[in-house]
Amino acid sequence: MDSNKGIVPSYFPLPVSPWKYTIHVDTPVNHVGLNQREGFESVTEMDCVVPIKVKRHFRKLVVHGVKNSKFFHRVNIEGAERKIEPLSDSPVVTFTVKQCDGVDINIDLAPMINVKLPFKDIFDWLNNVAKWPSQEKVQQLKNNGVNLVTSDPLFWKLSFAICERELLVDIDRNGSGTCRRRSLRIMKRLRELFWCPDYEDRDGLTSYHLKNLLFLECERLAKDYQWNIEMMDERDIGMCEQLQVHLSAKHMPQFFNRPKHLFENKDNKRLNLAAINLNQFLHCPENYL
The missing domain is CATH 1.10.1410.40 (Poly(a)-polymerase, middle domain)
Known part of the structure; x- marks a missing residue:
């Protein structure tokens, strides 16, 4: 990855530990029209499903879901602020409800x-x-x-x-x-x-x-x-x-x-x-x- 956390090709094989895996797709994502279907973006690179791309796309889906959720529009906690936290090294996407009494409610969601x-x-x-x-x-x-x-x-x-x-x-x-x-x-x-x-x-x-x-x-x-x-x-x-x-x-x-x-x-x-x-x-x- 480059300094902007973008994915770039490597001329040398990356070191892989026993606890790390790659997932290959049989058909390139572009060939099945994933990029065009309902605005979904590709989560692959060179026919591999890339975790950081999956996590970024998953966060966008969570943001969209929270903004358009009928439940959150019905439940209005006075003085509360809803926030999707920035991505971290953790696999989870954290949805935080900051309440005026100082007690935050955190919900962790993770693609698996x-x-x-x-x-x-x-x-x-x-x-x-x-x-x-x-x-x-x-x-x-x-x-x-x-x-x-x-x-x-x-x-x-x-x-x-x-x-x-x-x-x-x-x-x-x-x-x-x-x-x-x-x-x-x-x-x-x-x-x-x-x-x-x-x-x-x-x-x-x-x-x-x-x-x-x-x-x-x-x-x-x-x-x-x-x-x-x-x-x-x-x-x-x-x-x-x-x-x-x-x-x-x-x-x-x-x-x-x-x-x-x-x-x-x-x-x-x-x-x-x-x-x-x-x-x-x-x-x-x-x-x-």
Whole structure:
């Protein structure tokens, strides 16, 4: 890409990691009239579907949808401002409702290609002998497969979003009396209130890190009795201590893809600030609660 984020041809092959993919189209987009149909613009380059083009076009569709939505015209929040945020390195397009009371409502939307790729041995998730999740749940997750999102401008990246949602949906089975999901909500709230001054900043510690932290803790503490509702305080402190270890090492693995380093492209200053605030919290948590 050039300085204006335009796509230019390269005389040399671009380096590709095991986590990056290209998607080819059998027929050039121009030949099927996509450019002319309903004003759609091409999302391909040299017969490849290009993530940054897909994301830019998707954002235009979101802007058009918000402007022409009958729902948003009917629901008029006094003093509220609706805004589609500029694109970032994240695969999502964020729709923000800024309210006069200072509480913003953010809705993240992301284009995804549902290709259901198989889990690979290199992910190092199915190779272990963990007792969580159950084998039945593991089979459901394998059936869901792995999809692709627009995290990179030129290459498609792996997404485990559907598997993560499947894992969360019944993480506290009916009647089990466990607190896994509640613990995650508490961790997210602590992050918003105390650990990250600008809790919408995607360059530091994010809620996605906390979700992966929960999954890792559930694998480490696999029994339901270890997540009894009466032990919620102990579990939350334990998760905070594990987070402290990850922040100190500047390393957190992705649950479904262990070689993937979730802090790799984050701002170290932001992570250090979160670590300092977390240490202060752990020193005297009762002052914060």
